[in-house]
Amino acid sequence: MIKIYKDTAANAIFIEDSNGVQFINSLQATVDNSLVSIINLAKNSEIVSNVLHTEFVNENDELYTGDANAVCDELNAMFSSSGSTGQTPSITSQGSTSIVQGQSLNYELTANYGVGYEWANLPSGVVTVDGNPRRIIGGSNLTAGIYNMTAKAINYFGEDTLNITLTVSSPPFANTKSVELQNNDWIGGNAALLDSVLGRSGGGSGSGDAWSLSLWFKAGNSNNQNQTVFYFGSNDVANGNHIILKYHGNNSARRFISLRYGSNNNYLNFQTSAGSVGFDDGWQHVLITYDGGTTGAASGNLNDYYSRFKVFLNGAEQTTTNSHSNYGNTTAMSGQNFRVGRYASSGYMRNGCKVDELAIFNADESSNISDIYNSGSPHDLSALSNPPSHWWRMGDGDTFPNLQDSGNSGEVVLVMYNMTAASIVSDVP
Numbered sequence: 001m002i003k004i005y006k007d008t009a010a011n012a013i014f015i016e017d018s019n020g021v022q023f024i025n026s027l028q029a030t031v032d033n034s035l036v037s038i039i040n041l042a043k044n045s046e047i048v049s050n051v052l053h054t055e056f057v058n059e060n061d062e063l064y065t066g067d068a069n070a071v072c073d074e075l076n077a078m079f080s081s082s083g084s085t086g087q088t089p090s091i092t093s094q095g096s097t098s099i100v101q102g103q104s105l106n107y108e109l110t111a112n113y114g115v116g117y118e119w120a121n122l123p124s125g126v127v128t129v130d131g132n133p134r135r136i137i138g139g140s141n142l143t144a145g146i147y148n149m150t151a152k153a154i155n156y157f158g159e160d161t162l163n164i165t166l167t168v169s170s171p172p173f174a175n176t177k178s179v180e181l182q183n184n185d186w187i188g189g190n191a192a193l194l195d196s197v198l199g200r201s202g203g204g205s206g207s208g209d210a211w212s213l214s215l216w217f218k219a220g221n222s223n224n225q226n227q228t229v230f231y232f233g234s235n236d237v238a239n240g241n242h243i244i245l246k247y248h249g250n251n252s253a254r255r256f257i258s259l260r261y262g263s264n265n266n267y268l269n270f271q272t273s274a275g276s277v278g279f280d281d282g283w284q285h286v287l288i289t290y291d292g293g294t295t296g297a298a299s300g301n302l303n304d305y306y307s308r309f310k311v312f313l314n315g316a317e318q319t320t321t322n323s324h325s326n327y328g329n330t331t332a333m334s335g336q337n338f339r340v341g342r343y344a345s346s347g348y349m350r351n352g353c354k355v356d357e358l359a360i361f362n363a364d365e366s367s368n369i370s371d372i373y374n375s376g377s378p379h380d381l382s383a384l385s386n387p388p389s390h391w392w393r394m395g396d397g398d399t400f401p402n403l404q405d406s407g408n409s410g411e412v413v414l415v416m417y418n419m420t421a422a423s424i425v426s427d428v429p
Helices: 068-080 191-198 299-307 366-376
Strands: 002-007 012-017 020-024 027-032 035-040 045-052 096-100 105-108 116-120 126-129 132-138 145-155 158-169 178-181 186-189 211-218 227-233 242-248 256-262 267-271 283-290 309-313 321-325 337-340 353-361 390-392 414-417
Touching: 002 068, 012 045, 027 068, 035 068, 096 105, 116 132, 178 186, 186 191, 191 227, 191 337, 191 353, 211 227, 211 242, 227 353, 256 283, 256 309, 267 299, 267 309, 283 366, 299 321, 309 366
Parallel strands: 096 158
Antiparallel strands: 002 012, 012 020, 027 035, 035 045, 105 132, 116 145, 126 132, 145 158, 178 353, 186 337, 186 414, 211 283, 211 353, 227 242, 227 337, 242 256, 256 267, 267 321, 283 309, 353 390
16 A cells, blocks of 8 residues: 655655655656556656555545546645645744743744755754654753744755744743751852952942842741841951841840941941841841941041941831941951851851842942832842842752852852751742
């Protein structure tokens, strides 16, 4: 039996006989004494010679009906729409397609009168399907951007080319995870990689030394007054400079956060009002900003030093209680430790404190607090006019024990210590 039918998507004729299978266009059927032959007009050669009309079946293995002349006419009607009159191919597929980052492409090339198909400039991870060269799949590893591919449809009379644009868009923002810390849990990363943002070479040179720290925080019910939320700087806390953000626990006389900048011997300290951050308050957004200016050490300029820093809770600037040691700090800041939930060797967060959407900016973002806070709804920080240099989603898109950096620099992977995969939780702002 000889199976002959049309591949509608490709507008090509499919023939299967004892010689195998093939796509061929430019065909013509003839009849001689009830025997049917098929000629390849492009090559002027017979590919089926003097076969009884009862030997021809369609794609469903059903006989073509009627006598030899009827079968010949039915075959020629099919052949005439697939290139038998000398038409060159004409690609009918759209010239653009799109996927969301992480999805796989599934695109099929269609063409009138096409026999062969070729691709060029396929992006990494995009391949043709075995047995169907018109179809391409893959590309789930592609980053957001625009990719250009070239498709070609060919037959014996010519070819047609189409440039296809593949647009890979960023996935829509979704905040579904945060990290929960119990006593002795902590998170750490390579502090040296943050020096270009949080570090400085002297006592504050101006906007080039400015930075901002943004995060969502949910307090646990421990009364401990020295719970470290964020710590960056020297391992020698007595003499070396560091930045430390603390939560002072769930005691009615406390329930606040504090920021200290400098060393244990030379520092500026900022404390929000008692009751401003408590266990019953749920998620709260914290933004700390530093304008990069000088931070010590003349008593007459102390208020100027204090003015370098601002503390925001839930979008509102706080009136802080300020204090100092030796009128502040005049020396360099560099990173040996970068930690969430732990000071140098103590000061752990306790009893289910949670942190989400931790971000570090390379500028004073106090004027952009409304955009960052976003009326209390976490959002895609990469869409800001000045996106963060470093941004940890704290569970979304992460695989325990690593928390990926989604910021512009994207180079600081945080590692969860003394924790389990269950420390990534579904409690979010």
